[in-house]
Amino acid sequence: MDNCLYCHQPLRHSSSWHHFFSPNHRVQLCHMCKEKLLKISGELCQKCGRPLSALSPQYYQSGLCSDCQKWEQDAVYKGTLGQNRSLYLYNSFCKDVMAQFKFRGDYALLHLFQSDWVTLYKQVYSPAYLLVPIPLSDERLYERGFNQSLALAELLSSNIYEGLTRIHHEKQSKKSRGERLEMKSVFNVRDGSRLKSKDVVLIDDIYTTGMTLHAAAIVLKQAGANSVQSFTLARS
Template identity: 45%
Template sequence: MNVCLLCEEETNRSLSWRQFFLLDAPPVICAACRQPFERITGEGCRICSRTDSEFITNGVCFDCRRWEEDPVYHGVLAANRSLYLYNEAMKAFIARFKYRGDYVLARVFAEELKAAAKKIDYDVVIAVPLSEERLYERGFNQAEALAREAGLHLIDVLQRVHSEKQAKKSRAERLQAPQVFRLKEKSAVSNKKVLVIDDIYTTGSTLRQAAHLLKQMGAAQVQALTLARGQGS
């Protein structure tokens, strides 16, 4: 019997014929728990996956336009692909996964992240790192967990300096934050197309800081794949 990782009810009461003959893996959460999550579909910002159309002009949102006008960050992040909106269901999921240490929840969207990664042209994969202090608090790196459960092979080249939690910072504070990453090994990214994995894209400051450093160290291109995209930020 397969049990839903969120509500612990049975998930395999109505298997498809592909799941019945073991051609596809059975679902890890039930249909009722999956229903509130909102998959991102249709046209949005081609850089960051933002979907609220009133903030998008000619395929680019006003936030990304401002980033691209900044000489420091212009062109550092080629694109971010987010799979889901950061709605109430996703907020609750990530709070349980990220802050309550429920590592097994990294499996919930593993197949979708794996499929999305296959559509991206990259050479190496990096998970956004936590500082040692945050890693000690949480017990694991949520970005790394998502990547590993999706079957992505990670290289360990970025190190994060301890700083105040991003969730506690205002948008302006995030945008003005000093560089929080250090590169452990330059040769691993030199002339490589890098895919960076994280859980949420909010303002884009964390990913762009990582991308800026990777580009400085010789990366040919930096793209990102995130589970959720915050709106209105």
């Protein structure tokens, strides 16, 4: 019998025709854990994908939340990053799962997200888009052993560009919102030939302030990308 990949309790499979004819399509989460992993739905901010139902009316206008209105009023960042879509709300359960996935190296937890992650991507983005995972610095990659954004991108397509590089920087999770917004660009492009006139989707684990994705989008556009959008696993 299979166990839930998160809480390790035994899973009960329903005896359906789909189960018999799709042996590789296996449930990875028990019912209780699955209920805690909340998909983003309803009316969303047209830019960052934040659920507008969680905001008071004064914090959004013309389909944009107040944060995205500020991004579009900024002379540096206006128009650099198009639509972002995120799969899950970054609630306490999602935070715990992702911490176990990223920081404790439980790579198997990637399969918890796979089906929902691939399904949403196909609904929103074209197969022709070039995927660009947000990179880790060499130091951070050595600590973790893998780049979670690259792992997420590989679930979606083989059309991946890994030429975006990152200078070592303090962990984003340790920064305040203000410090993140003041962060200078820490990204470089190693070889921009594959980016010329391409429509790009940045892949990352969490959309928090949007600073990381906007900073990466600027560098990619300067290197020749036609447009830059983003797709993240969770939205805080």
